[in-house]
Amino acid sequence: MTPELFALIETLTAARSLPLNGYQRLIEARCPESAALLAKQAVQARKEIYGNTVYVRGLIEISNFCRNDCLYCGIRRSNRHCQRYRLTPEQILACADEGYLLGFRTFVLQGGEDIFFTDKILCELICTLKQKHPDCAITLSLGERSRESYQLLREAGADRYLLRHETADRTHYQSLHPPEMSYEHRMQCLQDLRELGYQVGCGFMVGSPGQTSAELARDLKFMEEFKPDMCGIGPFVPHRDTPFRKEPAGTVELTCYLLSILRLIYPPVLLPSTTALGTIDPQGREKGIQAGANVVMPNLSPVSVRKQYELYDNKICTGEESAQCRDCLDARMRSIGYEIVTSRGDIKTF
Numbered sequence: 001m002t003p004e005l006f007a008l009i010e011t012l013t014a015a016r017s018l019p020l021n022g023y024q025r026l027i028e029a030r031c032p033e034s035a036a037l038l039a040k041q042a043v044q045a046r047k048e049i050y051g052n053t054v055y056v057r058g059l060i061e062i063s064n065f066c067r068n069d070c071l072y073c074g075i076r077r078s079n080r081h082c083q084r085y086r087l088t089p090e091q092i093l094a095c096a097d098e099g100y101l102l103g104f105r106t107f108v109l110q111g112g113e114d115i116f117f118t119d120k121i122l123c124e125l126i127c128t129l130k131q132k133h134p135d136c137a138i139t140l141s142l143g144e145r146s147r148e149s150y151q152l153l154r155e156a157g158a159d160r161y162l163l164r165h166e167t168a169d170r171t172h173y174q175s176l177h178p179p180e181m182s183y184e185h186r187m188q189c190l191q192d193l194r195e196l197g198y199q200v201g202c203g204f205m206v207g208s209p210g211q212t213s214a215e216l217a218r219d220l221k222f223m224e225e226f227k228p229d230m231c232g233i234g235p236f237v238p239h240r241d242t243p244f245r246k247e248p249a250g251t252v253e254l255t256c257y258l259l260s261i262l263r264l265i266y267p268p269v270l271l272p273s274t275t276a277l278g279t280i281d282p283q284g285r286e287k288g289i290q291a292g293a294n295v296v297m298p299n300l301s302p303v304s305v306r307k308q309y310e311l312y313d314n315k316i317c318t319g320e321e322s323a324q325c326r327d328c329l330d331a332r333m334r335s336i337g338y339e340i341v342t343s344r345g346d347i348k349t350f
């Protein structure tokens with residue numbers, strides 16, 4: 001490893017920060033030795049806070065109807081080949097009940113931006129969920145809504161909100177999204193969510209078309225400044241019915257490298273080892289944990305609709321029952337010396 005890389009890693013570990021060009025160099029000049037050192041430091045930093053435990057969240061994909069047209073996403077509105085579905089509130093509650101029996105204490109309701117899910121319908125759903133399972137945390141991942149809407153959902157009982165910023169570079173953001181979407185609005189949503197008292201998750205894809213180490217450096221700087229409770233990152237994976245069908249997927253290597261850096265920037269942050277990572281590499285989720293991630297999100301959606309929530313090609317875990325997904329991840333984590341815990345899994349800040 002070059003003295004430059006070594007010095008950058010020393011500074012990052014001590015100061016929890018690098019200048020923008022420092023992040024960029026750390027990415028550009030990376031080598032297997034710098035990856036190994038970062039992973040070692042990241043695992044150490046996580047261990048001091050979370051031991052060898054991995055938090056688990058039950059993911060319920062409530063709808064694949066979407067009014068947006070993000071260029072990378074398989075459920076974008078202009079994909080005519082996408083078979084649309086939407087779960088009823090009763091189906092969603094049934095998924096959560098099943099999840100509860102399997103030990104889940106956090107439910108993530110994720111979906112496209114489906115106008116069927118009005119504030120009224122969502123608030124009723126959240127209230128019922130909270131009444132049935134008061135010891136559970138509810139996370140929403142339903143895209144951009146108005147501040148008023150976020151406020152109502154929060155008052156109804158939602159605890160957390162995941163909204164990946166996708167990229168912290170305005171020009172890059174525009175190249176990934178249709179003209180009616182804006183970087184400013186995405187960032188405003190994250191700000192609103194935080195002010196309303198949500199635990200907030202941001203995040204980005206690794207290897208999205210047009211992304212260079214300069215954009216990634218901005219993502220790292222944003223994460224350093226915003227200090228989200230959670231940061232979801234996973235490789236970009238092309239979907240055959242999108243304009244990015246011919247673009248190459250992101251790599252496990254770079255995703256893991258960034259997971260280690262994110263852990264060192266903000267040691268308490270919740271970092272999921274994502275399904276996308278498991279999709280491009282059969283051992284991807286294990287590698288993510290070994291690089292510094294501490295959350296996994298098995299799927300609780302009804303098997304009948306799993307295949308339809310296809311954000312990218314070849315998504316894994318579309319054939320198994322919820323219990324199988326839970327058991328599979330349990331075994332995978334144990335195989336690398338980690339233990340899944342079934343608490344709400346809140347961030348541990350001091």
Ligand code: SAH
Binds near residue numbers: 072111113164239
């Ligand atoms: N509509 C919600 C949920 C989006 S799906 C929202 O806007 O937040 C969750 C995440 O999947 C997205 O934020 C995006 O980062 C990721 N994603 C979408 N398409 C993808 C692809 N082709 N490859 C990898 N990740 C993708």
